[in-house]
Amino acid sequence: MTEFMECNWEDGIPATILCGGIRGTEFGIETADRHSFFTLAPECHGARVTDDRTLMNGPADGERHLTVEMAEGRWDAVIATRLRKQGLTLSASLTTLSASLFQDFVVRAVFSAESFAEAAIGEARFRHTGSNIYHQYPVRHAALSGLAGRAEIRVTGAVTGSAFEQVLYVRDAPEGWVVHARLIPAPPYAHLWVRWFNRYFRLSLPDPASRALLSIPVLKSRLWYAAERGGRDALQLQASGLARLQASERIALSMEMNFERS
Known part of the structure; x- marks a missing residue:
């Protein structure tokens, strides 16, 4: 806690922050990969945490170490948070324990929909309508603003190696304003992947079938990250690349959030 902002810690990571009318709800x-998804939220599936240690848990610093087994890899992660007078820094690094495939790697923050009226990133300016469209750009800065105040968000560090590129996105999800500093695979991709997920089944095509389908230019242009671009009403069918890291390779991201209360 600072005089400017309140923070509730849970296992080395902020559970919530409160800065006047600005409320952060998830960090x-x-x-x-193709068959598993890791998150600290309940939606995690196909991933098993084999070690989970909290090294610091506030009041100004938090640090959590994780070891995770996924369907297509194993890795260690370190998540570190530092609370400052008018903001916080969230950093994470991932080091592979085996050869591993990745759809992406994300450092995330979520704010309540009521905290801000508008988002600005890249060429986009938009209000919260629950569209769930990923407004994603290869930039390092975004801003959220409204009657309660303003949040300036910056990607302050990125270790991408040769397999990834850094992007930043904001989406107006049902749960609020979702901000992701993100590493996504960079060409040449280790694999191409076409998948279709819905409430009834999860269909994931192997690399040869995905490459055959995406060799048709019109299909590739329509399917490439289509669900993310389409938002709330999109068919959850899309194509993307996958990155491969060998054992002992490291990627990392740092995101800084500064708040200005009204």
């Missing part, structure tokens, strides 16, 4: 990391 952490996410990553996925």
Whole structure:
């Protein structure tokens, strides 16, 4: 806690922050492969945490160490948070324990929909309508603003190696304003992946079938990250690349959030 902001810690990571009318509701990391998804939220599936240690748990600093087994890899992660007078820094690094495939790697923050009226990132300016569209750009800065105040968000560090590129996105999800500093696979991709997820089944095509389908230019242009671009009403069918890291490779992200109360 500071005079400017309140923070409730849980296992080395902020569970909530409160800065006047600005309310942060979730912080952490996410990553996925073709058959499993890791998050600190309940939606985690196909991933098993084999070690989970909290090294610091506030009042100004938090640190959590995780070891995770996924369907297509194993890795260690360190998540570190530092609370400052008018903001916080959230950093995470991931080191592979085996050869591993990744759809992405994310450092994330979520704010209540009522905290802000508008988001600005790249060329986009938009209000919260629950569209769930990923407004994603290869930038390091975004802003959220409204009657309660303003949040300036910056990606302050990224270790991408040769397999990833850094992007930042904001989406107006049903649960609020979701901000992801994100590493996504960079070409040449280790695999191409076409998947269709819905409430009834999860269909994931192997690399040869995905490459055959995406060799048709019109299909590739329509399917490439289509569910993310389409938002709330999109068919959850999309294509993307996958990155491969060998054992002992490291990727990392740092995101800084500064708040200005009205």
